[in-house]
Amino acid sequence: MCGIAGLIALAPGLAPPAPETLTRMAAAMHHRGPDEFGIYCDDRAGLSHARLSIIDLASGQQPLASLDDDVLIVFNGEIFNYVELRDELSAEGRRFRTKSDTEVIIAAWERWGEGCLERLNGQWAFALWDKRRARLVLCRDRLGVRPLHVAEHGGYLYFASEVKAIFAADRAIPRELDPHGLDQAFTLWAPVAPRTPFAAVRELVPGTFEIHELASSPPSRRVASYWSPTFLSAAGDTLAAAEGSVQRSAEATLAALQEATRLRMVRADVPVGSYLSGGLDSSLVAALGLRAKGERFKTFSLRFADAEFDETEFQDAMVKMLETEHQSVVVSRDDIGRVFPEVVYHAERPLMRTAPAPLFLLSKLVRDVGIKVVLTGEGADEVFGGYDLFREGKVRRFWAKQPKSTCRPRLLERLYPYLARSPVDKRALATSFFGRGLDRATQVGFAHDMRWRNGAALRRLFHKDVAAELAGSDVVRELLDDLPAEVRSWAPLGQDQLLEMKTLLGGYLLSSQGDRMLMANSVEGRFPFLDKQVVELASRLPARHKLRGLDEKHVLKQAARGIVPASILARKKQPYRAPDALSFLGAGAAGYADELLSQASVSRAGVFDPGAVGKLWAKCKTSQAEAFSNADNMALVGVLSTQLLYTQLVLGSPACPDVRLTTHIDRRTQR
Amino acid sequence: MSDPSTKQRIRAFLETNFYIADKSLLVDDASLLDRGIVDSTGILEIVAFLESDFGIKVEDHELVPDNLDSIDRLVAFVATKRAT
Numbered sequence: 001m002c003g004i005a006g007l008i009a010l011a012p013g014l015a016p017p018a019p020e021t022l023t024r025m026a027a028a029m030h031h032r033g034p035d036e037f038g039i040y041c042d043d044r045a046g047l048s049h050a051r052l053s054i055i056d057l058a059s060g061q062q063p064l065a066s067l068d069d070d071v072l073i074v075f076n077g078e079i080f081n082y083v084e085l086r087d088e089l090s091a092e093g094r095r096f097r098t099k100s101d102t103e104v105i106i107a108a109w110e111r112w113g114e115g116c117l118e119r120l121n122g123q124w125a126f127a128l129w130d131k132r133r134a135r136l137v138l139c140r141d142r143l144g145v146r147p148l149h150v151a152e153h154g155g156y157l158y159f160a161s162e163v164k165a166i167f168a169a170d171r172a173i174p175r176e177l178d179p180h181g182l183d184q185a186f187t188l189w190a191p192v193a194p195r196t197p198f199a200a201v202r203e204l205v206p207g208t209f210e211i212h213e214l215a216s217s218p219p220s221r222r223v224a225s226y227w228s229p230t231f232l233s234a235a236g237d238t239l240a241a242a243e244g245s246v247q248r249s250a251e252a253t254l255a256a257l258q259e260a261t262r263l264r265m266v267r268a269d270v271p272v273g274s275y276l277s278g279g280l281d282s283s284l285v286a287a288l289g290l291r292a293k294g295e296r297f298k299t300f301s302l303r304f305a306d307a308e309f310d311e312t313e314f315q316d317a318m319v320k321m322l323e324t325e326h327q328s329v330v331v332s333r334d335d336i337g338r339v340f341p342e343v344v345y346h347a348e349r350p351l352m353r354t355a356p357a358p359l360f361l362l363s364k365l366v367r368d369v370g371i372k373v374v375l376t377g378e379g380a381d382e383v384f385g386g387y388d389l390f391r392e393g394k395v396r397r398f399w400a401k402q403p404k405s406t407c408r409p410r411l412l413e414r415l416y417p418y419l420a421r422s423p424v425d426k427r428a429l430a431t432s433f434f435g436r437g438l439d440r441a442t443q444v445g446f447a448h449d450m451r452w453r454n455g456a457a458l459r460r461l462f463h464k465d466v467a468a469e470l471a472g473s474d475v476v477r478e479l480l481d482d483l484p485a486e487v488r489s490w491a492p493l494g495q496d497q498l499l500e501m502k503t504l505l506g507g508y509l510l511s512s513q514g515d516r517m518l519m520a521n522s523v524e525g526r527f528p529f530l531d532k533q534v535v536e537l538a539s540r541l542p543a544r545h546k547l548r549g550l551d552e553k554h555v556l557k558q559a560a561r562g563i564v565p566a567s568i569l570a571r572k573k574q575p576y577r578a579p580d581a582l583s584f585l586g587a588g589a590a591g592y593a594d595e596l597l598s599q600a601s602v603s604r605a606g607v608f609d610p611g612a613v614g615k616l617w618a619k620c621k622t623s624q625a626e627a628f629s630n631a632d633n634m635a636l637v638g639v640l641s642t643q644l645l646y647t648q649l650v651l652g653s654p655a656c657p658d659v660r661l662t663t664h665i666d667r668r669t670q671r
Numbered sequence: 672m673s674d675p676s677t678k679q680r681i682r683a684f685l686e687t688n689f690y691i692a693d694k695s696l697l698v699d700d701a702s703l704l705d706r707g708i709v710d711s712t713g714i715l716e717i718v719a720f721l722e723s724d725f726g727i728k729v730e731d732h733e734l735v736p737d738n739l740d741s742i743d744r745l746v747a748f749v750a751t752k753r754a755t
Contacts, residue, residue, distance in 0.1 A: 432704060432736040433711045457707025460691055467693070609692035616690040629712035635690070 002062070003029030003050040003519075004074040004148075005160035006127050007169060008136050008212065009043075010219045014155050016668045017046025021169050026050045027656040028168035029161055031346070032076070032519045038062050038663025040072050043670055044214060045129045045136065048165075049074045049663070052522055054268050054372060060100035061663045067095060070132045071110065072665075075102045076161050077124030077146045078526070080263040085119060109137070117209065117226040121263075121532045125204070127159055131667075134214035142227045143379070143530050144193065144206030144506030147515060151201045157212065162516075163201050163348045164654035174200040175650045177607060177642075179462075179469045185350040186638055187455040187475050190507025197349050197645065206506050228484070229501050231494025231539050241542035249545045250558035252537055253384075257559065260531030261285055262292035264375055272526070273298040273366060274375040276326070277576065278314030280557065281377025281386075283564040285528050289375050290322050299324040300366050300374065302358050305332040306579050317565050329365045331358040333579045337588025344644040346520040347512040351641040352455075352634045355578045356513045363521040372523060378514060379529035382500050383538045384553040385546035386573060390496050391415050393447025394547060396434060397492060400441030409434060414550055444487055445480050447496045448503075452476050458635050461612050479503070493543035580633035581620050584640065593617075596643040605646040613639055677725075678746050684720050685742070689713065699742045714739055721745070727752040 005025035007017050022039040025048040030037075033050030040047040040063035049062040055078070063072045079085070082101035089107045090096070096103050101122075108116035109128060123145035128137040138159055140148045150159045151166050153173045158166045167175060178199035181191045194202040204210065207227040213220045232240055265272050274286040276299045286299055299319065304310040312328075319326040336357040343357045366374055381387050392415055399408040412434055437449050445452075456476070459467065479502070487495055510527075518525045528534065538546070541555060548554035557569050584593045595601060597617045602610040620628060620636050682697055689708050691697060696706065703709045709717065717739060718729050727749065738748040 429711070429714065429734050429736065429739075432740065436704070453707055454710055457710075460689075460693065460696060460708075464693070612690040612692035615687050619688060619690065629710065629716065631710050631713065 002052050002074075002076045003032030003161040003165065004062075004076045004125060004127055005029065005048040005158075005165040005169075006046050006074060006129075007156045007158045008045045008129075008214065009155060010152070010157055010212075010214065011155050012044075016043045016670055017041045017156075019046075019664070019666065022046045022048040023659065023661065024168045024656050025160060025165040027659045028165040028654040030657055030659055031522055032161060034522050036061055036662045037659045038665075039661060040065075040074075040129075040663075040665040040667075042131060042667040044134060045072075045131070047072055047074045047127060047129060048160075050659075052372060052524060054078070054270055054524060056098055056100035057269050059098040060102060062102060063663065063665060064098070064100070064102050064106070065665070066106045066110065067097060070130065071106050072129045072131065073102060073106050073126055075105060075124060075126040077122060077126070077141065078267065078524075079104060079120050079122040079124065080267050080531075081119075081121040083267070114209065114224070114226065123527070123530070125161060136212040136214070137209060138204060138212075139209035140204040140206055142207045142532065143229075143501060143510065143535070145510050145515065145525075145527065145530060147511060148204045149196065149201050150204065150210075153200065163196065163198060164345075164649065166201060167649060168654045168656050171653070176200070177605075177646060177650060179466045179607075180473060180475070182350060182462075182466070182607065182642065183459065183470050183473070184475045185352070185642075186458045186461075186634075187452055188479065188503045188507070189352050189451075189455060190503060190512070191349055192475075192479060192503060192507055197642075198649075229498050229535070229539060231490045231498060232542065233486075233489045234491045237491035237494070237542050240540065241544050244542060244545070246545050246548070246555060246558055249541050249555045253534075253541075253555055254559040254563075256531070256534045256537045257284070257528055258288050258291070260528040260534050261288035261375065263531070264526040264528055265289045265292040268373050270372050271297065272373045272375065273300060273371040274324075275299070275362070275377070276301045276315050276318050276324075277377065278311030278318065278568070279377065279571075279574065279576075280553065280560060280564065280568055281380035281529065282375075283314075283318045283377075283568050284380075284556070284560045285375050285377050286318065286322060286324070287560075287563045288528070290324070297324060298369065298371055299326045300362060300371075301326070301328045302362050303328050303330045304358070304578065305330055309577055309579065311574060314568055314571065317567055321565055327365060327369065329358075329361050331361055331578070333583040334586045334588035335361060336578060336583035337586055337590075337593070340583070340589065340640070341592060341644050341648070342520070343517070344641045345648050346516045347641075348516070348645070348649065349507075349512060349641075350638050350645060351512055352638050353578070354580050354583050354637055355576060356517050357583075358578050359513055359517040360520055363518045363523045366523050367521040373526060374518070374523060375526050375528060376514075377529065378509060378525070378527045379505065379535075380553065380556065382497055382505050383529050383535055384556045385493055385497060385543070386553045386556075387500065388415060388552075388573070388575070389447055389451065389500070390493060390547055391550050391552060392434075393492065393496050394550065396438065397441045397446065399435070400438040403435070403438050411550070444483065444495050445476065445499060447492070448499055449476075454631060455634070457631070458638065461608050461616070461635060461639060463606055463609050466607055491543045493547055494539070497539075581628055581636040584636070585621060592644075593640060596640060596647065601643060601647075605643055605650075607642055607646065608639055677749050678742065680724065681742055681745050681749075684717075684724070688716060688720070697742065702736075702740050703742075704736070704740055717745070721749060725749050725753070
């Protein structure tokens, strides 16, 4: 796992990329790859690499050149089926100079061109520079496990795993925040690629690549998709349900997951550990990891000082069963407050939750005990239908068929037991809240509509100039309009899964809560549930095998029987959460929260209305914890993280420690 | 007739508690739920405010949008409760 970066001169006659620039770009991402640093430059292009050595420790240095030295690559990630691809290419006579997966990408690209991308099973971002053809290829994996950003400035095209490497290249690259990216972050809970929170920086959309041809005049850019999530049509879903059985689906699911976990466990030249949250997904992954490995390995978990968020009991059950070498970190509110600025620095986007912060502390523990790679259960909820939102959507669609029914909305109480306990269960109020928009039940986005509306309401915090710029724009409408037309014919669960993948999975879970928190401490995450075969298998399963009645991830639970303890199979899904606003009231955030939320700081950043933020912060400080609602928590975390982002990356500059280059290929003919 | 200050006090509470910068968002007869100003928890905050600041007791059966979902409705509800 690594950090990649580089730049190309789009027009002839510009100065060649300077080694100092490329070194700075690598240094800004030193946390992603502290083991080795390398750069390449010629008259048009420069590549930069910070390496976390995992496969082919001895000869996997980057940038790596093809056998004829004409094609160079920097690569972040893993191609898990590289052994099979290498065998296939070797059988055709291809020679290799290293044992790395990196070289297999070059060979596959030279052999199959763009078609090679379909064959790759893994998690990657790479930049491939074909010097002879003056062609740059940028590519990102199917679901967005690995990041890749792009910016154009002064005739150069810059690219990097992290925005901070782009900003480190040249102080003149504009760093302004983009109101539309912020609007997405507040409404959809994360910016949606290609948008980022920075106006001058875009992100490659997962499942796409782009080719820059510098030989044409002017240079051309072609962006294409090689993969996108596809689900069954409503008719196809009915047919699949009639023809298939849950048992057969469960057997196929287990077989695919077993192979996905095996590849991620054994394809590494360093020890691989596993996260254990106490839930079904990571428990299954760890158990399958043990099967593949055949010997003890290390597991890691988060514990919370707040009992409300803690899952220790279930983690212990799993550890006892697997007999792993287990370690955990106990996280308090103050811990979260203390590390939050670092968390935002690494996430590079507004956060609506503090949940990434504990994961930052967990990856630190992993790194401290010398482990570089962990398996996690991330992705299972998107791929196998685990979220409450999917269940809520199903109930509301069912209700919408008989909107006057008084029985149907009562199914909501099965989803949210608190409804039955709190005054909100008074039917009129619950009906008013959950029954809004029932007339849109057949439209794409119906299940997400309430969540997005609540998020959009936080627009009221924006400064009037920002609000004016956003007038007339509707990020939900843009997201939905951008979907392929055939999505409308899909079964509703498939539509909901797609939207989850496009928004929260790529933009938040794999990014702010995934790659960024792991790489902040130089740890690589591997996600068996996001394996190509697993994802494609699950997307062809009928909806009712995934969400059976209101039983979420039904087929996965069937697959996991006998593999994870019954107590974990039977427990109600607990969403991963951490203490939010309360984290900023104690000693942990004492050094910065007041200052960043002050009238002067808020005015200076110009994103939010200082008066509104003042009221919000005052409410947070004076309210009892229980009076601070979900919306208040999101508002406060969202505002504070945006203020941190502004301070650290708009006003401030990324840290670029001194690094020593172990690879330095200089083919410039001009200086 | 309701006390004109009731409306002012309710508006002031909404502005502060839901950190509203642009007062034009608070239209007297508009649904607070539909405008996204309150969610289901926000309604309970309003109830707590009515009980503490107006000294009224809101019964479970009164927790309905007809009583609580706009400034006008809140004002009318407070007036009714005070009259009984």
